Amino acid sequence: MIALVTGANKGIGYEIAAGLGSLGYRVGVGARDAARRETAVGKLRAVGVEAFGVPLDVTDDQSVSDAAELIERLAGHLDALVNNAGISGEMDPGWVQDPTALDLEVLRTVVDTNVMGVVRVTNAMLPLLRRSPSPRIVNVSSSVGSLTRQSDPDIEIGPIMAAYAPSKSFLNALTVQYARQFAGTNILINAACPGLVATDFTGFQGPRTPEQGAATPIRLATLPDGGPTGSFFEDDGVVPW
Numbered sequence: 001m002i003a004l005v006t007g008a009n010k011g012i013g014y015e016i017a018a019g020l021g022s023l024g025y026r027v028g029v030g031a032r033d034a035a036r037r038e039t040a041v042g043k044l045r046a047v048g049v050e051a052f053g054v055p056l057d058v059t060d061d062q063s064v065s066d067a068a069e070l071i072e073r074l075a076g077h078l079d080a081l082v083n084n085a086g087i088s089g090e091m092d093p094g095w096v097q098d099p100t101a102l103d104l105e106v107l108r109t110v111v112d113t114n115v116m117g118v119v120r121v122t123n124a125m126l127p128l129l130r131r132s133p134s135p136r137i138v139n140v141s142s143s144v145g146s147l148t149r150q151s152d153p154d155i156e157i158g159p160i161m162a163a164y165a166p167s168k169s170f171l172n173a174l175t176v177q178y179a180r181q182f183a184g185t186n187i188l189i190n191a192a193c194p195g196l197v198a199t200d201f202t203g204f205q206g207p208r209t210p211e212q213g214a215a216t217p218i219r220l221a222t223l224p225d226g227g228p229t230g231s232f233f234e235d236d237g238v239v240p241w
């Protein structure tokens, strides 16, 4: 079984790669920086994971198509794709993104990575996924992308994040469109929220470990045939759109 995890050099992505590796997957460690990628591959191999490096910047068409060619050459197919790479975009002091003062360049960068990056990578990998008997795609989203939770004043959903949160709503909406397109095929695609995890992304604040954050993405990447598709999960169950 072959998996590709984007942004796998650290944080939740690294633990998704480690978890899939421990389940016996050969794991492509998608990462844009050569040194960080090779360090992660070395660490994974040291714990017995059959890992290989995949140079991959999700915002770069050429990089993404080269990554697909590399996996084609090394493995010939792909069983699981985890679109994990993501950024918050520049934050204002106090870790907020005020919509009334939003720098459009920040919005563009966040959407290019968190949304267009997923489309770029997914569509480049689809020919390889279609060769698997049970292809799985997981989009690592966030519950801050839940419009239901964002609009419920009784729910503590964190700071206003005018670029990041809508990028995850957009990603969720895309997940549904892909699921509709894949209806009647063996491809299952879902969005996953890892919870609030202590990583670089959060300044290492948050009650959950990267390993805990990786649990739902790993579960969705290894769903049995006939499992759910076009849905949004966290550890406790379905997240409302």
Ligand SMILES: NC(=O)c1ccc[n+]([C@@H]2O[C@H](COP(=O)([O-])OP(=O)(O)OC[C@H]3O[C@@H](n4cnc5c(N)ncnc54)[C@H](OP(=O)(O)O)[C@@H]3O)[C@@H](O)[C@H]2O)c1
Pocket (backbone or CB within 6 Å): 006, 007, 008, 009, 010, 011, 012, 013, 030, 031, 032, 033, 036, 056, 057, 058, 059, 084, 085, 086, 087, 113, 140, 141, 142, 143, 193, 194, 195, 196, 197, 198, 199, 200, 201, 202, 206
């Ligand atoms: N941490 C949380 O509490 C939390 C909560 C909900 C959702 N999430 C989501 O979980 C995912 C992983 O986040 P994390 O907390 O593990 O963050 P992280 O530690 O900052 O890791 C992010 C990863 O994405 C990579 N990345 C960023 N831009 C990329 C690009 N253009 N091409 C390829 N890789 C790129 C980073 O690579 P570099 O090392 O090269 O920068 C890094 O490997 C993200 O999608 C995030 O939105 C996180």
